[in-house]
Amino acid sequence: MEVAAWVIFIITALCIHWSCGQEPTETIQKLKNVEETVTSATQAATPNELDVATAINEFGFKLLVKMMKQKKNENLVISPSGIAGVLAMALLGTVGTTYSEVAETLGFSQDIIVNRKNHEQFGALLQALNTNVSSKTLYADAIFVDDNTQLREIYRKYLNDVYGGDVLSTDFQQAEQATLSINEWVRNHTEGKIETLFAEPLPPVTKVVLLSTLYFKGQWDQPFVPDATMKLPFNRTKDEVMADLMLNFGKFRYSFASRHGLHILAMPYNDSETTMYALMPIFPNELSILDLMESLDYKKIDEIINGMSVKQCVVRFPKMDIRSTVKLQDALQTMGIRSIFTPGLANFALMVNSNMVVNKTEEEIITSIDQGQIQTKGVTDLVNNLPNPGIHIDYIVHDVKMTINEYGTEAVAATGALLSRSAQRFYTDSPFYMFIRNEKTKLVTFSAVIFDPTVPVA
Numbered sequence: 001m002e003v004a005a006w007v008i009f010i011i012t013a014l015c016i017h018w019s020c021g022q023e024p025t026e027t028i029q030k031l032k033n034v035e036e037t038v039t040s041a042t043q044a045a046t047p048n049e050l051d052v053a054t055a056i057n058e059f060g061f062k063l064l065v066k067m068m069k070q071k072k073n074e075n076l077v078i079s080p081s082g083i084a085g086v087l088a089m090a091l092l093g094t095v096g097t098t099y100s101e102v103a104e105t106l107g108f109s110q111d112i113i114v115n116r117k118n119h120e121q122f123g124a125l126l127q128a129l130n131t132n133v134s135s136k137t138l139y140a141d142a143i144f145v146d147d148n149t150q151l152r153e154i155y156r157k158y159l160n161d162v163y164g165g166d167v168l169s170t171d172f173q174q175a176e177q178a179t180l181s182i183n184e185w186v187r188n189h190t191e192g193k194i195e196t197l198f199a200e201p202l203p204p205v206t207k208v209v210l211l212s213t214l215y216f217k218g219q220w221d222q223p224f225v226p227d228a229t230m231k232l233p234f235n236r237t238k239d240e241v242m243a244d245l246m247l248n249f250g251k252f253r254y255s256f257a258s259r260h261g262l263h264i265l266a267m268p269y270n271d272s273e274t275t276m277y278a279l280m281p282i283f284p285n286e287l288s289i290l291d292l293m294e295s296l297d298y299k300k301i302d303e304i305i306n307g308m309s310v311k312q313c314v315v316r317f318p319k320m321d322i323r324s325t326v327k328l329q330d331a332l333q334t335m336g337i338r339s340i341f342t343p344g345l346a347n348f349a350l351m352v353n354s355n356m357v358v359n360k361t362e363e364e365i366i367t368s369i370d371q372g373q374i375q376t377k378g379v380t381d382l383v384n385n386l387p388n389p390g391i392h393i394d395y396i397v398h399d400v401k402m403t404i405n406e407y408g409t410e411a412v413a414a415t416g417a418l419l420s421r422s423a424q425r426f427y428t429d430s431p432f433y434m435f436i437r438n439e440k441t442k443l444v445t446f447s448a449v450i451f452d453p454t455v456p457v458a
């Protein structure tokens with residue numbers, strides 16, 4: 001068996017940005033397609049799909065906690081849906097142990113037919129994220145394949161149907177040109193916010209690059225008071241730092257969950273389908289954010305959210321520019337995704353044809369899975385016996401950029417509520433957890449733990 005080095009970079013670039021009013025000039029060409037898929041995906045929504053959303057959110061929460069333990073007291077910003085998006089694209093092409101590990105970690109079924117249904121549900125949710133109303137969410141994914149590598153036609157088609165992924169071929173021997181194209185694709189799908197994903201040319205042994213990007217831009221439903229932002233102490237555990245804390249007040253959904261030692265605030269965007277939740281310990285000196293997070297899981301958080309009620313609140317929240325570039329393989333390995341990174345153990349038999357000659361028997365087996373025309377019993381053995389193309393994932397890069405500010409002026413109108421005696425105080429003046437959830441699909445598009453809101457953007 002020929003052993004080729006197989007390098008897949010997985011990038012989920014997420015960019016949160018909201019600026020004062022003007023929209024950047026639009027360059028995205030795929031809007032028509034996006035809008036069409038949104039409509040059909042929304043119509044297809046069934047209660048089943050929410051189970052996939054919960055599984056993905058649970059995966060994202062666990063991943064963040066693993067990363068917190070590996071990178072003590074560092075800001076972390078990730079896009080759980082974006083990471084799950086590329087892992088799902090990889091899962092679609094795997095068999096054997098590689099398949100079992102990824103399916104298990106994502107919470108997808110081990111049963112190959114049901115697993116395909118999970119892909120369809122997740123794909124529909126990801127497409128349904130795309131909106132371009134008063135806020136903008138753009139999800140995109142793509143696969144770059146080396147000219148000399150034969151992607152299975154069936155994989156290409158399924159990927160495109162389910163995840164809407166572009167398939168682009170390139171010559172990784174021409175490392176510089178290939179890297180430029182990938183950087184350009186990323187730039188095109190993040191409204192120019194991630195300009196140079198790869199500063200160095202990719203190694204010529206690269207065979208496939210999987211990419212997913214998630215861009216979000218929104219306006220607060222209740223903007224912060226522009227002139228009230230001021231430098232206030234933020235306790236970043238080892239010491240205090242002066243941070244720009246914005247001010248807001250008025251009616252917000254809030255919950256004081258003393259049983260869990262936390263309180264949580266919901267700050268909606270003005271698109272009526274996206275919400276940012278901020279959660280922190282009630283007594284940070286007694287319960288650290290890490291200990292709090294380790295005592296929770298996504299289901300508990302979801303229950304707490306369902307119990308929130310509207311309260312008068314006074315809010316202090318940092319104005320931030322955060323960028324986080326991380327390699328995910330260590331954290332994913334601690335979650336059980338191992339063989340995919342191991343030469344010889346990784347098996348992408350459903351993604352890549354090991355031979356340049358198309359084998360009709362193999363193609364027929366795979367087609368029958370995709371069409372759900374075959375019984376699970378037996379089919380697993382068949383696919384596990386497909387020849388292993390001998391390729392593996394080299395590493396996974398995740399790059400997120402985020403800007404949070406106060407936009408706008410409307411908040412002044414609410415002055416009367418400021419000194420309400422019963423107001424709940426929600427001051428994020430020590431490390432906290434926050435996430436953005438799309439309320440239509442229930443997917444957490446982005447989540448972060450902030451230990452220091454003043455870290456400069458590299």
Ligand SMILES: *[C@@H]1O[C@H](CO)[C@@H](O)[C@H](O)[C@H]1NC(C)=O
Nearest residue numbers: 026027028031131132133138
């Ligand atoms: C978003 O919608 C506006 C008008 O509704 C349109 O001008 C713009 O091109 C759209 N942009 C994207 C990226 O879909």
Ligand SMILES: *[C@@H]1O[C@H](CO)[C@@H](O)[C@H](O)[C@H]1NC(C)=O
Nearest residue numbers: 021134135219220270271408
């Ligand atoms: C959302 O906020 C922006 C900026 O203030 C405004 O232009 C837009 O009309 C708002 N949309 C809705 C639905 O309130």
Ligand SMILES: *[C@@H]1O[C@H](CO)[C@@H](O)[C@H](O)[C@H]1NC(C)=O
Nearest residue numbers: 027029181182184185186188
């Ligand atoms: C990026 O966008 C430009 C302009 O729309 C287009 O010409 C180019 O082909 C795109 N590049 C990639 C790699 O998608």
Ligand SMILES: *[C@@H]1O[C@H](CO)[C@@H](O)[C@H](O)[C@H]1NC(C)=O
Nearest residue numbers: 235236237238240284285286
């Ligand atoms: C900051 O937080 C740490 C750990 O929670 C605590 O030990 C310390 O007393 C706090 N400092 C201040 C000034 O509150």
Ligand SMILES: *[C@@H]1O[C@H](CO)[C@@H](O)[C@H](O)[C@H]1NC(C)=O
Nearest residue numbers: 355359360361362385386387
């Ligand atoms: C086609 O694939 C099947 C299953 O992997 C294998 O048994 C068979 O030998 C292959 N045929 C050729 C001509 O390679």
